Amino acid sequence: MKCPKCQTTVPDHSSCVACGFPFYAQLDDAAVAHGAADPDGKNIQLPSGRVLRIPEEHNLVPTITPLTRAQKNKNLLMAFLFLVLIVITLMVIGYLSLAVDIGFIWIFVVMFVLALSWKMIAHVIDFFNGEAEVYTDRLIETERYRSRSKHPRIYYFGYFEQLGQISISANDHYAAIPGALYKLSYAKKSHLLLNIVQVASQ
Numbered sequence: 001m002k003c004p005k006c007q008t009t010v011p012d013h014s015s016c017v018a019c020g021f022p023f024y025a026q027l028d029d030a031a032v033a034h035g036a037a038d039p040d041g042k043n044i045q046l047p048s049g050r051v052l053r054i055p056e057e058h059n060l061v062p063t064i065t066p067l068t069r070a071q072k073n074k075n076l077l078m079a080f081l082f083l084v085l086i087v088i089t090l091m092v093i094g095y096l097s098l099a100v101d102i103g104f105i106w107i108f109v110v111m112f113v114l115a116l117s118w119k120m121i122a123h124v125i126d127f128f129n130g131e132a133e134v135y136t137d138r139l140i141e142t143e144r145y146r147s148r149s150k151h152p153r154i155y156y157f158g159y160f161e162q163l164g165q166i167s168i169s170a171n172d173h174y175a176a177i178p179g180a181l182y183k184l185s186y187a188k189k190s191h192l193l194l195n196i197v198q199v200a201s202q
């Protein structure tokens, strides 16, 4: 793996063999070490009440790796979902325009469809030409959040030292180990979060 501190490529051990940076840490130590390293960050209050300092813009350097077949397929599925969304939007606006004079709303529809099309194309590029940007970052804690609406939805968040708040899956939430380093793989073009994998301990 690539050490997030000294950027040297080192084997997956419990700490960096080049600079000694711990890949597992007591959480308070991690928070203190990070807060000291970045005085200009913004504070966010985590569910536990601990306040974490997150940089406005993280300065992690990603490793570029080819996408796996499964990661490519995720992008193909997303491209298909965006295509469905585009078709539904055009159908709805088509029927609406028959019933009423929608006037200048057309402009916004065109902009919306163009935005959806760009997202779809980005996923298609990731499918055919797939590269992942892999970031290594320390997990501070996770949160299970239930929205207070008529139809409540449950969201899961991971709070990382540099990347801040990230939407994660339920499985990742329950498997999470606070204080451990994780590799987060993003599709390069669409920035879709593909995987969160814990750095192995040895």
Ligand SMILES: [Zn+2]
Residues within 6 Å of the ligand: 003, 004, 005, 006, 007, 008, 016, 017, 018, 019, 020, 021
């Ligand atoms: Zn290092």
